[in-house]
Amino acid sequence: MAQSESTTLSLRTPRDASGDTGRSGDKRPRPLAPVMATRRDEEPEPDAISDETAPDSPEASPFAIWDQRVHAAIARLTAGISPASILQAYGDWWLHLMLSPGKQSELGYEGQYQLARLAAYLPHAMLEHDGGLCIEPLEQDHRFDHPAWRQWPFNLLHQSFLLNQQWWQDAMTGVPGVTKHNERVVDFITRQLLDIVSPANSPLTNPRVLSKTVDQGGLNLVNGAIHAWEDAARIAAHHPPAGAEQYIPGKTVAITPGKVIYRNQLMELIQYSPATDKVQAEPLLIVPAWIMKYYILDLSPHNSLVRWLVEKGHTVFIISWKNPGKAERDCGLEEYRKLGIMEALEAVESIVPSQRIHAVGYCLGGTLLSMTAAAMARARDDRLATLTLFASITDFAKPGELELFIDESQVHFLEDAMRQQGYLEDWQMKGVFQLLQSEDLIWSRVVSEYLMGERVPTFDLMAWSTDGTRMPYRMHSQYLRHLYLGNELALGRYRVDDHPVRLGDIKLPAFIVATRKDHISPWRSVYRNQQHLDGNITFVLTSGGHNAGVVSEPGHRKRVYQIADKPREAHLTNPETWRAEVPEREGSWWPEWEAWLGEHSTGRIDPPSMGNVDKGYPPLKEAPGGYVLER
Known part of the structure; x- marks a missing residue:
């Protein structure tokens, strides 16, 4: 029988920081979770999910094979992201925006209001040592934290960018009739496009980059160009990024005896x-x-x-x-x-x-x-x-932002991309994950390594993240269709x-x-x-x-x-x-x-034997084994 909220809950035996059960004095008891009677989400009956995993065969239509190969070629250029899925989302947004004069008027009014805010801010930005801000960055946005961004003209640059970003956020969301999935897609993609023109990511508008360029006579940009060339060459040769080669399974990582x-x-x-x-x-x-x-x-x-x-x-x-x-x-x-x-x-x-x-x-x-x-x-x-x-x-x-890349159009496109080679490349998965954290995984590195000319030191976790694996065609299709979609x-x-x-x-x-x-x-x-x-x-x-x-x-x-x-x-x-x-x-x-x-x-108890020869499990090789070394 379910408990009500008034049920009396006792505290568990606390533990100390060493991991012992703490029976003799840990002052930090672990609570029971808050209790609330909540209804389990009611999920609609899904449509039948097909298992579209049949490989090319002699019986397949030559026209279908033609489509599959075209999609596979496109996928190599788009990191596996379906252009049709993106265009469908933007089409949904654009058509509904065109049919919504009220929303258009609201955006026009907001645009004028943003311009008025920026105009009122302009004299403060020019005349005061620290002109304050007319718009605060989001809590998770740390691109403009450096004090140099408070100085003229960089304060005006980054404030106008943030106002523009806020306007586009309002334009992408709240349009009547747009499906929630498509709304989230266009909002996400638009944010990625705006990041490209962020003043933080340009050598001409980032005060830290400009200051270092003056101090070093442009040597930082030369070093950055060298870093970019090295990275491109490593990617083309399928080599790990700079510094990752020192973390080798069995030698410097994955060395626990076994x-x-x-x-x-x-x-x-x-x-x-x-x-x-x-x-x-x-x-x-x-x-x-x-x-x-x-x-x-x-x-x-x-x-x-x-x-x-x-x-x-x-x-x-x-x-x-x-x-x-x-x-x-x-x-x-x-x-x-x-x-x-x-x-x-x-x-x-x-x-x-x-x-x-x-x-x-x-x-x-x-x-x-x-x-x-x-x-x-x-x-x-x-x-x-x-x-x-x-x-x-x-x-x-509710799988989070990753679901933006998973709909029927996207899954079908990925299946065509995987059919010919039999797997999904690891770099295609990495590209999606990097987009989800583009500020940390893409743009911060661009600024540090290519504009500031400073190599980010490689550590074990970073090196591991570059040691990717592929995904089998059938498994990945089933995972996306049966778990994500269904x-x-x-x-x-x-x-x-x-x-x-x-x-x-x-x-x-x-x-x-x-x-x-x-x-x-x-x-x-x-x-x-x-x-x-x-x-x-x-x-x-x-x-x-x-x-x-x-x-x-x-x-x-x-x-x-x-x-x-x-x-x-x-x-x-x-x-x-x-x-x-x-x-x-x-x-x-x-x-x-x-x-x-x-x-x-x-x-x-006493430790067990290493393997069991009598039962058919003889020790075959020292850890970490052979599969982990496959690239």
């Missing part, structure tokens, strides 16, 4: 060597996303989550996915589930018999793990002890072994981590996982983005997080209430998770 104890056509399974005399009885199986190399969780020794877990006395297994090529074009989600998670579970069970397994999924790996856990629950397979999800989405009703997993319509699976069948204790600045798995979407899982849940919201928020080792400066428990019987509050009411803590969330794992473990 062995590959199983390999098939889609993955290698790595078992890490024990670092303690006794280990927790229940092993961990980590399922990373195959959109990225697994060693995001085993970077340098100081920030390796894998090494940290091993040193805390856990037996850790991790899947290292193969970088797919044309031979894997027809590998779908079901192949990844069976050849990946299910075969990994068989291996772990053979090496650590009679023990249940802590299952951990990251990003897309967490989505696949949730499907698997639901199918296992339906089959009464009780091998899992707990479920942990890092920045993973199971409900795609939202079938959240609606209980996704089929495993020809039967639908329900996330509500998962009654395992769950630990869910979301990151505040995540543009790939927005934290509010990750928060919705609690609406579907049917066990006791601990939810963590941490500072940082999709990667940096997860790689948040103890001792990392300026890290904060919020954490609260939601008992199975409690209703889920809305995310804004949760964030406002749950207290913030300083430091890393890792100790909280490690203590939570301890609470759901049965004690310590």
Whole structure:
């Protein structure tokens, strides 16, 4: 029976910063999540989602093949973004704007008002040492923070740009009749176009660049041109960016001792060597996303989550996915589930018999793990002890800005682009992710490296992000159609072994981590996982983005997080209430998770053997294995 808001909730046993259970005096108790009776979102019945994954065949129409090849050629020029989808959105906006004289008049009035504001600001900008501002940048906009932007004429330049940007924001939104999806598309694309003409991104209008150009006699622009030429040459030769070559898996990163104890056509399974005399009885199986190399969780020794877990006395297994090529074009989600998670579970069970397994999924790996856990629950397979999800989405009703690139037109275009080569190139995915954070990932680098002439130092996480992987044709098509467009997993319509699976069948204790600045798995979407899982849940919201928020080792400066428990019987509050009411803590969330794992473990035992020759899992190779080195 659901609890009401008046239900009395007791505080959990607190923990200290070291990750111990804190039974003797931690003064920071972890609260239960705010409780609010809320109705589960009602989703409309979707149209039937077709599985458009058939490759070219002799029976295919030559006209259809012609279309596919044209689309593939266009995709190479557009980073896989469908021009038809963009034009459709702008057409929707433009036609409705032309039919809305009231909106046109409003925009005309706002344009005159902006000009009047700028005219009133002009004498202050010219005559005063710091003329103040007539419009404040958005909270997340730091392009004009430097004091030089307050001086004439740069104050007028950046203020007129911000007023112009505000006008376009009003023009792109609020036009009667435009669909919400198309409105968000035109607003997003227009913002990207405006960034191109931002005074911060031009050497002629950026005061910092001009000052440095004068001081160095233009040497910064020469160095910037050299950097741009080097980067272009590296991209053309498919070489990693400057500085990334010093981070090599097995030599400088991914160096936690371990062995590959199983390999098939889609993955290698790595078992890490024990670092303690006794280990927790229940092993961990980590399922990373195959959109990225697994060693995001085993970077340098100081920030390796894998090494940290091993040193805390856990037996850790991790899947290292193969970088797919044309031979894997027809590998779908079901192949990844069976050849990946299910075969990994068989291996772990053979090496650590009679023990249940802590299952951990990251990003897309967490989505696949949730499907698997639901199918296992339906089959009464009780091998899992707990479920942990890092920045993973199971409900795609509100997936954030990434959905701007996913509609029927875009998915069909991507399918044509992938058909011929059998996979989606890693640079096409990177291009979309960079657009989502264009200020941080594109323009700040342009200014620093090409205009200021200063190379941004490469560190391990940055080098890892350039070590991309491809996406198999069939899997990616299924992922976009069945999960993003159809939202079938959240609606209980996704089929495993020809039967639908329900996330509500998962009654395992769950630990869910979301990151505040995540543009790939927005934290509010990750928060919705609690609406579907049917066990006791601990939810963590941490500072940082999709990667940096997860790689948040103890001792990392300026890290904060919020954490609260939601008992199975409690209703889920809305995310804004949760964030406002749950207290913030300083430091890393890792100790909280490690203590939570301890609470759901049965004690310590002798470390298991490395692999199990008798059961067919002999050590094959030293970690990090071979698949991680494929480019």
